Amino acid sequence: MRRIDIDTTTTQPVRATRRRSGSLHGFALILVYVLVALLPLAVAVVAQAPGRPGLGDLASSIAMVGFAALLLEFAFSGRFRLLTDVVGMDALMRFHQFSGYVVLLMLLLHPYLYALFPGETGIPGDTDPGGSALAGVTGFIAWFGLIGLVFAAIFRDDLPIPYERWRLGHGVGAAIIAILGLVHTLGAGTAAASPVVAGFWIGAVGLALLSLLQVYALRPWLQLRRPWRVRAVHSVGDDIHELTIEPDRHDGLRFQAGQFVWLRIAPGPWGLREHPFSIASAPGDGPGLRFIIKANGDYTRQIGAVATGAAAWIDGPFGHFGEPDDDDAALLFIAGGVGLAPILGLLRDRLQRGDQRPMRLIYACRWRRDLILQEELDELTRGLDLDIVRVVDEEDRPAGAQAGPVGAELLRECLPDADRRRIGCFICAPPGMIDAMETLLVEAGVPPGRITSERFRYRFSAGSPIARRTRRVYMAVAGVLILAATLFALIS
Ligand SMILES: Cc1cc2nc3c(=O)[nH]c(=O)nc-3n(C[C@H](O)[C@H](O)[C@H](O)COP(=O)(O)OP(=O)(O)OC[C@H]3O[C@@H](n4cnc5c(N)ncnc54)[C@H](O)[C@@H]3O)c2cc1C
Structure with missing residues (x-):
């Protein structure tokens, strides 16, 4: 019989939990999201940036909010503990997907508003020839690129490419779209004629790109100081393996039961072959981490062949699955x-x-x-x-x-x-x-x-009352953004 080490001598009192306050934090987070997405409008007002005549202002304000929401998507990559710990990975990724649709909707509307009402919009090349060819070309490429990015995400499972390559394309594609969007905004946006607004956009795009660097360069570099080793791998069922890793000359990971990490088994912490796995052990089990992994694709099918002693790297912990409330009966x-x-x-x-x-x-x-x-x-x-x-x-x-x-x-x-x-x-x-x-x-x-x-x-699912409630909240957020952009255009 397999021995399990359950050390009940380390019994601790049932901990106060954060699940109930989690929804309050979630609400606060949504509020912050709305405020940040609307920030470019506020900056334009404060900087007294020039607007466009007629419907041009609506097209611009929708584009500004849409672009800010696009840049915020970088923060929803699932690697920022402030976010995953507050709302949970599931809600965060659903929000990432939903706001992807909202960004697409807003940025699709942007050129159509110009095209639908020519002459009223102050479209670049019409009353404002300042929109250079470069601004036009970058705008079109970013526009088509965004459509491609969102559709590639929707139909990801049907694409004949490994997940890692899709993920690389998603990240690099989003970064290119952000840069092209910036060039377009600076070249064609009337508000960006204000140095304050231009500086705001340069800073915002810079932060978004830095977030990628943080995930793909800084975090792996930090992991170098905390290496792990594979202690054991064995089969526990048909196509299911138990993998345990142990810290290599450090004191391990502080985590809460039910959280997950991004695991990489490779000589170094760099590269894209890392996958999320839930920790199947409890914090009180000791410094090792245990995973139960089912063969689901090319990477997980090879887990059984991992050698004992192989170097492993983890990024985490993330998520907030599994903290009962004290008053759960x-x-x-x-x-x-x-x-x-x-x-x-x-x-x-x-x-x-x-x-x-x-x-x-x-x-x-x-x-x-x-x-x-x-x-x-x-x-x-x-x-x-x-x-x-x-x-x-x-x-x-x-x-x-x-x-x-x-x-x-x-x-x-x-x-x-x-x-x-x-x-x-x-x-x-x-x-x-x-x-x-x-x-x-x-x-x-x-x-x-x-x-x-x-x-x-x-x-993104809407198959249960909880998922539908979440979707309603997200739709309300999208509605607030579009309404705010419209009001801004009307009163400015
Ligand atoms: C929060 C979380 C916790 C998880 N915990 C466990 C666990 O404890 N045990 C377990 O067996 N599985 C777990 N998974 C699923 C596991 O991550 C995938 O089965 C694994 O990454 C598949 O990789 P693959 O290359 O073998 O399969 P592929 O054929 O490449 O992928 C199959 C599907 O898995 C998903 N996937 C693949 N790679 C990634 C990635 N890097 N990031 C996110 N999703 C990916 C995609 O939806 C993909 O379509 C977890 C997933 C998440 C999101």
Whole structure:
């Protein structure tokens, strides 16, 4: 039997949590986002920058807000802990994708407003011949480039290129679009005739590009001082490996259970072959980090061949999956397949913290062979007030397992025996299952604010009440930006 080291002597009190205050922080973050996106309009007013006649001002203000929102997208790359820790990776990436559409919409509108109302707009080359050929060409290339960038992101899974190459193209493409957009803005924008406005745009683009440098140069350089080594790799299931790494002459990583890191196994910390993986161990497990990795593509298929002692590098921790509130009366964990990884870390953490609340784990897999680490899970039930409900879709199920997929009836039966308004729920599963579980939980009376989900795939979804609520918030943000740009054009 596999030995698991659960050190209950380090029991700590149940920690005060940030989940409830997380939504307040999320609101504050959205407010900051709106204010920063509208900042160029404020700068133009303060600098008394010249405008355009008629609808030209609307075209310009929409472009200014759209360009600022485009530059803000650099901050939503998922590598800034201030952001991922506050709203979580899932919400952040969804916001990144949604605001990509908003930026595209605004910047698509920009030339159309000129084209639709010629003569009223003060279009460069018309009343303002100051728009140079360079400004025109860069504007067109940036415009088409942005369309290409957004479509390549929407249809990424269908593109015949590896994810790493797509990611490189996405980052480099965004940087080129930002530079071309800057040249266009400085050459064709009337407001940019003001040195203050021009300086603002140069600074904003500079910051956006610096954020890329920070991710791809500074952070790897910092990692050089904190190398890791692969301690062990072994198979724990069909196409599923457990990988552990240990710090190489440093004291390891401070993280919270359920967080994830970007992992690179290579001689050096540079390059694009790094992938996000949830930490399947708990902070109290010691300085090593454990990952449960399912073969899902070219990189993850090679994990089993990684040599013990190989150099590893990590960037993180990121995310805020899995901090129960103190006033959660009971906890429900739902793991779909390899979604067990962060939940294992959470359960181990609960055990080490001496959490005695009633807990239930629904562990669902398509095939019985995908149920992994059964002995470790059983051992956790001995230290926690934890019931495990195994669910398998295929007919050949182990004794005691329920027939999947998890539906309304099974979920209701599995809800811990507590006030449903106070059940803290943590879901990590394939996107479709997350949507289904969120929907069923909300229908069963669990408040959306008590449900936290972690997605392993960044996809903008509107398949559950929580996802729809998030989408409504984002649409309101887009509406505020467009309304503010319109008001600005009308009153300036
Ligand atoms: C926050 C988070 C935590 C994760 N935790 C785990 C875990 O604990 N265990 C596990 O098995 N898997 C986890 N994943 C998924 C894992 O990162 C992908 O399966 C892996 O990166 C696939 O890489 P590949 O080259 O093998 O497959 P590919 O065929 O190259 O990619 C398959 C899909 O995985 C995604 N993907 C690939 N590379 C990346 C990347 N660098 N960054 C983001 N997404 C990528 C893309 O959606 C891609 O379409 C996690 C993902 C995220 C976002």
